[in-house]
Amino acid sequence: MPTPANKRLQHSIQIEVPFHDVDMMEVAWHGHYVKYFEVARCALLEQFNYNYLQMRESGYAWPVIDLHLRYARPARFGQTITVTATVREWENRLKISYLISDENGQRLTRGHSIQVAVDMTNEEMLYVSPPVLLQRLGVEGEQE
Secondary structure: OOOOOOHHHEEEEEEEOOHHHEOOOOEEOOOHHHHHHHHHHHHHHHHOOOOHHHHHHOOEEOOEEEEEEEEOOOOEOOOEEEEEEEEEEOOOOEEEEEEEEOOOOOEEEEEEEEEOOEEOOOOEEOOOOOHHHHHHHOOOOOOO
16 A cells, blocks of 8 residues: 555554454454444544534444455464554545454555445535545545
Protein backbone atom coordinates (compact mmCIF):
# COMPACT_ATOMS: atom_id res chain seq x y z
CA MET A 1 0.00 0.00 0.00
CA PRO A 2 1.48 3.38 -0.92
CA THR A 3 1.90 5.95 1.82
CA PRO A 4 -0.41 8.95 1.48
CA ALA A 5 1.16 12.32 0.69
CA ASN A 6 -0.47 13.73 3.82
CA LYS A 7 0.91 11.77 6.80
CA ARG A 8 -2.01 12.99 8.91
CA LEU A 9 -4.21 10.63 6.92
CA GLN A 10 -2.56 7.56 8.46
CA HIS A 11 -2.31 6.12 11.96
CA SER A 12 -0.90 2.87 13.36
CA ILE A 13 -1.64 1.04 16.59
CA GLN A 14 -0.26 -2.08 18.19
CA ILE A 15 -2.39 -4.87 19.62
CA GLU A 16 -1.29 -8.00 21.42
CA VAL A 17 -3.58 -10.81 20.29
CA PRO A 18 -5.41 -11.88 23.48
CA PHE A 19 -6.34 -15.44 24.42
CA HIS A 20 -10.07 -14.76 24.11
CA ASP A 21 -9.59 -13.88 20.40
CA VAL A 22 -8.06 -17.23 19.36
CA ASP A 23 -9.36 -20.68 18.49
CA MET A 24 -8.01 -24.01 19.72
CA MET A 25 -5.11 -23.72 17.28
CA GLU A 26 -4.14 -20.38 18.92
CA VAL A 27 -4.96 -18.52 15.69
CA ALA A 28 -7.04 -15.34 15.85
CA TRP A 29 -10.60 -16.10 14.75
CA HIS A 30 -11.29 -14.41 11.40
CA GLY A 31 -14.10 -12.23 12.76
CA HIS A 32 -11.79 -10.48 15.24
CA TYR A 33 -9.84 -8.84 12.45
CA VAL A 34 -12.85 -6.56 11.92
CA LYS A 35 -12.49 -5.50 15.56
CA TYR A 36 -8.79 -4.77 15.01
CA PHE A 37 -9.72 -2.62 11.99
CA GLU A 38 -12.29 -0.78 14.13
CA VAL A 39 -9.80 -0.05 16.91
CA ALA A 40 -7.36 1.40 14.35
CA ARG A 41 -10.13 3.38 12.62
CA CYS A 42 -11.23 4.92 15.94
CA ALA A 43 -7.62 5.91 16.73
CA LEU A 44 -7.31 7.46 13.26
CA LEU A 45 -10.56 9.42 13.70
CA GLU A 46 -9.38 10.64 17.12
CA GLN A 47 -6.29 12.00 15.38
CA PHE A 48 -8.61 14.27 13.34
CA ASN A 49 -10.75 15.23 16.33
CA TYR A 50 -13.75 13.63 14.58
CA ASN A 51 -14.63 10.49 16.53
CA TYR A 52 -18.07 8.91 16.45
CA LEU A 53 -19.48 11.16 19.18
CA GLN A 54 -18.18 14.23 17.35
CA MET A 55 -19.68 12.91 14.10
CA ARG A 56 -23.06 12.66 15.80
CA GLU A 57 -22.67 16.13 17.32
CA SER A 58 -21.96 17.50 13.82
CA GLY A 59 -25.28 16.04 12.64
CA TYR A 60 -24.00 13.06 10.69
CA ALA A 61 -23.90 9.32 11.16
CA TRP A 62 -21.22 7.43 9.23
CA PRO A 63 -22.33 3.80 8.86
CA VAL A 64 -20.01 1.25 7.31
CA ILE A 65 -21.67 0.15 4.07
CA ASP A 66 -18.91 -2.05 2.69
CA LEU A 67 -16.10 -4.05 4.28
CA HIS A 68 -13.43 -6.13 2.59
CA LEU A 69 -10.74 -8.33 4.16
CA ARG A 70 -8.01 -10.42 2.60
CA TYR A 71 -6.18 -12.86 4.84
CA ALA A 72 -2.59 -13.75 3.97
CA ARG A 73 -1.15 -15.16 7.19
CA PRO A 74 -2.67 -15.81 10.63
CA ALA A 75 -2.27 -13.67 13.73
CA ARG A 76 -1.52 -15.84 16.75
CA PHE A 77 -2.08 -15.74 20.50
CA GLY A 78 0.34 -13.39 22.24
CA GLN A 79 1.67 -11.95 18.98
CA THR A 80 2.02 -8.18 18.75
CA ILE A 81 0.46 -6.94 15.54
CA THR A 82 0.51 -3.49 14.01
CA VAL A 83 -2.71 -2.23 12.47
CA THR A 84 -2.34 0.74 10.13
CA ALA A 85 -5.42 2.68 9.02
CA THR A 86 -5.13 5.10 6.09
CA VAL A 87 -7.75 7.46 4.66
CA ARG A 88 -7.87 6.79 0.91
CA GLU A 89 -11.01 8.66 -0.24
CA TRP A 90 -13.03 11.44 1.36
CA GLU A 91 -14.94 13.45 -1.24
CA ASN A 92 -18.03 11.27 -1.77
CA ARG A 93 -17.42 8.62 0.86
CA LEU A 94 -14.90 7.80 3.55
CA LYS A 95 -12.72 4.91 2.40
CA ILE A 96 -10.15 3.67 4.89
CA SER A 97 -7.62 0.97 4.07
CA TYR A 98 -6.08 -1.30 6.70
CA LEU A 99 -2.89 -3.28 6.92
CA ILE A 100 -2.20 -5.74 9.70
CA SER A 101 1.44 -6.74 9.92
CA ASP A 102 3.62 -8.71 12.31
CA GLU A 103 6.64 -7.49 14.26
CA ASN A 104 8.84 -8.03 11.18
CA GLY A 105 6.58 -5.94 8.95
CA GLN A 106 5.20 -8.96 7.10
CA ARG A 107 1.61 -8.55 5.92
CA LEU A 108 -0.93 -10.71 7.71
CA THR A 109 -4.19 -9.12 6.56
CA ARG A 110 -5.31 -6.17 4.52
CA GLY A 111 -8.66 -4.68 3.73
CA HIS A 112 -10.77 -1.56 3.56
CA SER A 113 -14.03 -0.13 4.80
CA ILE A 114 -16.36 2.35 3.16
CA GLN A 115 -18.56 4.70 5.14
CA VAL A 116 -21.06 7.26 3.92
CA ALA A 117 -22.46 10.33 5.59
CA VAL A 118 -26.10 10.17 6.64
CA ASP A 119 -27.88 13.40 7.63
CA MET A 120 -29.34 12.62 11.04
CA THR A 121 -32.20 15.12 10.64
CA ASN A 122 -33.80 13.24 7.75
CA GLU A 123 -31.82 9.96 7.69
CA GLU A 124 -30.85 10.50 4.05
CA MET A 125 -27.51 9.44 2.66
CA LEU A 126 -25.38 12.23 1.22
CA TYR A 127 -23.64 11.79 -2.10
CA VAL A 128 -20.92 14.29 -1.21
CA SER A 129 -19.05 14.31 2.09
CA PRO A 130 -20.09 17.20 4.34
CA PRO A 131 -17.67 20.12 4.78
CA VAL A 132 -17.03 19.18 8.42
CA LEU A 133 -15.20 16.00 7.32
CA LEU A 134 -12.97 17.91 4.89
CA GLN A 135 -12.22 20.50 7.58
CA ARG A 136 -11.33 17.86 10.17
CA LEU A 137 -9.14 15.94 7.71
CA GLY A 138 -7.43 19.18 6.70
CA VAL A 139 -8.04 18.47 3.01
CA GLU A 140 -10.30 21.35 2.01
CA GLY A 141 -9.58 22.15 -1.62
CA GLU A 142 -7.25 19.15 -2.07
CA GLN A 143 -7.86 16.56 -4.72
CA GLU A 144 -7.61 12.84 -3.99
